[in-house]
Amino acid sequence: MGALSGVGVGRGIAVAKVLRMPExxxxxxxxxxxxxxxxxxxxxxxxxxxxxHELQARAAAAGGDAQQVLEAAALMAQxxxxxxxxxxxxxxxxNAERATWDAYGAFRDMLTAMGGYMAERATDLDDVAQRVVARLRGVAAPGVPQSDEPFILVARDLAPADTATLDLERTLALVTEEGGPTSHTAILARSKSLPAVVGVVGLLSAVADGQRMIVxxxxxxxVLDPDDASVAAALVERESRAAASSAPITEGALADGTKVPLLANVGSPKDAPAAVALGAEGVGLFRTEFLFLDSSSAPSVEAQTVAYTELLQAFPGKKVVARVLDAGADKPLPFLNDAHExxxxxxxxxxxxxxxTEQILRDQLTALANAQAATEAELWVMAPMIADVEETEYFVGLGRELGLRTVGAMAEVPSIAVVADQVLEVADFVSIGTNDLTQYTLAADRQLGSVAAFQDPWHPAVLRLVGMLGEAGAKAGKPVGVCGEAAADPALAVVLVxxxxxxxSMSASALADVRAELLTVTLDEARExxxxxxxxxxxxxARAAAAA
Structure with missing residues (x-):
């Protein structure tokens, strides 16, 4: 037997033969x-x-989040x-192939240089370019191979068009050589509740089609070429974990009864029913950008009020944390800031x-206050990228002026952790966005493959900043939550607590695994x-030490 390590996604186990993606x-x-x-x-x-047309057909067949990803890719081909x-x-x-290849390459490089949201689209361009060139050559585009038997899919990385239409009855797990905890493959694996291990160095040189593997x-x-005893033990453990994850939905808590509310990250009101069905105790991150990103002008107060009210109505008596518009620079909007940087x-x-552009902020806060008054949800509102107490005072003061009851700050910039005691004198709460906090702490663009190894919220430097925020919250008697992808990692969720x-707060599909993992430890064990x-x-x- 041989073993390789990477970044795990979820808490599942899979045992099957390997099926490799073509290069x-x-x-x-x-x-x-x-x-x-x-x-x-x-x-x-x-x-x-x-x-x-091909991508649009796949989008219609996929539905849900996958449909949006594929429709965006189809637009790139048009x-x-x-x-x-x-x-x-x-x-x-x-020649035609080279012209197409280089045109998409130039577009990809431009988006990558912009970083953030726009860079997320750059990865998708490679897949579109491959499909176009394949048509010009008259060959099949690389994609997920077909199999009549269950398999573990091994790849360098996976494109959206591949992951969005996986045969979930036969695909038992995903393993990739590239990627990190916030990569497209990792996020999609969580959304489909597929066990995955990403960023496995040396994977492709060690694994062959048909090889047996434990993930x-x-x-x-x-584990490559496991013996029968190892396979038997893995299957027993798999059933045990599956039973825990599919247990009746309860409130989030540790083994000693310590309450840890488990909330959902949602992108629009249409995400609410699934979150409720999967046991979300509220919303820890309501991304309000969905109203803004496809608009040439800022939406009206009335339009925003209708949308926010629709979401809040799905969570009567429960907490809903709304993040005001997170845009500018890397997500340029013509009515906000489209200057080149x-x-x-x-x-x-x-x-x-x-x-x-304060009027846009005032309009949004007014609409949120209107939705708060029209529903029974407990609305909390926070601003992204807060760096210090002065910015906190500005936002909290404006929120209170416009009628909001609970106003806080999002911790994504390392400086906020350093002055957390000052911030929590003013803010009603702090919510940690681990994706950006990791990016800025380790100076590693979270969309840049060359530094993907640094984009890991398990890094002790990131954990220490989280600890500083948690300690300041405890001293001030105010809540400190996490709404980044780190919360969806069951083992890391325990450490965060x-x-x-x-x-x-996490993708709704991750709630069951995190709920099950929290029930295995007491507060003292989590602190240890x-x-x-x-x-x-x-x-x-840090991963190894926490698991020891």
Whole structure:
């Protein structure tokens, strides 16, 4: 037997034979154009149209979150700017495949440089480019291979079009060589409740099709060629964990009865029914961007009031934490701030952009106050990217002026942890966004593959900042929650509680696994695991120490 380690997603176990994703198409040659540029331009146009139709068909079949991802990819195949760029390259003498490949490559590099939300779309471009080039070559695009038997899918990484349409009856687990805890594959694995291990260094050189494998997401390990005894033990443990995760829904709590409310992250009112069905005790992160990102102008107070009221009505008597518009710089909006910035991740975003265009913020807070008055939900409102107490005073004061009862700050910038005692003198609560907190603590763009290894919320530096916030919250007698992807990691959820976090918010699909994991420890045991993790010297060391 041989074992490899990576970042586990969920707490499930899978045992099956490996099925490897085929490698991407080889880059096109640099041979000069040998045909008529006009005819080749039409051939590329037809290929783009065919890919768009294919992705739209997959989107309709997939439904849900996957449908939105695939529809966005289809739009990338229909972007007229891409076709114009291809035509210019054809006129310059490039062949059709090279012109298409380079046009998408230039677009991808531009989005990657913008960081954040726009960089998330860059990864999808590679898959679209591969599909278009495959059509030009007259070959099948690389994709998930078919199998009549259950399998564990092994890949370098997975494209949205692949993960969105996985055969969930036969795909038992995902294992990738690249990616991290916030990668597209990890997020999708959580949404589909698939055990996964991502970022497994050396995976592809060690694994072959048909090889037997054990995937343990909780431990973040894959075992190659396990013996029969190991397989039998893994199957017993799998059933035990599955039974715990499918137990009747209860409130989040530790083994000693300590309450830890488990909340859901939602992106729009349509996400509410699923969250309620999966046992969410409220909403820990309501992303209000859905009303803004596709608009050429800011939505009216009336339109916002209707949308916010719809969501709050789904949670009568329960907490709903709404984050005001998190945009600017990396998510440029023409009515907020669309000025070019060399380093948008460190630019005018979050509360900074809202202060620069205060009327948009006032309108949003007014609409939230209207929804608060019209429903029985317990509305909490927070601002993104709060750096210090001065920004906290500004936002809390404005929120109170406009009628909001509970106003807090989102902790994503390391400086807020350093002055957490000052912030919690003013804010009613703090909620930690671990994705950005990790990015800024370790100076590692969370969308940049070259530094993906640093984008790990298990890093002791990140955990220490969480501990500082938790300690300040305890001293002030105010709640400190986590609403980043870290809360969806069952093992890390225990550590976060041990660091003083009072509530956890996550994708609704992760609630059952986290609920089950919390019930295995007391508060003292969670604190002991947290102390071991904080004392470690690396993210991997923290994982191992917490599990010891």
């Amino acid at each position: 991407p198409l080889a880059p096109p040659s640099d041979e000069p154009l040998a045909a008529d540029a006009g005819a080749e331009h039409e051939r590329v146009r037809q290929a783009l149209e065919g890919v768009a 972007d007229p700017a891409i076709l114009d760029d291809v035509r210019a390259r054809l006129d310059g003498g490039a 343990d997401a909780r431990a973040g390990t894959v 060399e380093n948008p991740a460190l630019g005018l975003r979050g509360i900074r952009a809202l202060r620069a 041990g660091l003083g976090v009072t509530s956890l 695991r947290a102390a071991r993790a904080v004392a470690a010297r690396s993210a991997a060391g």
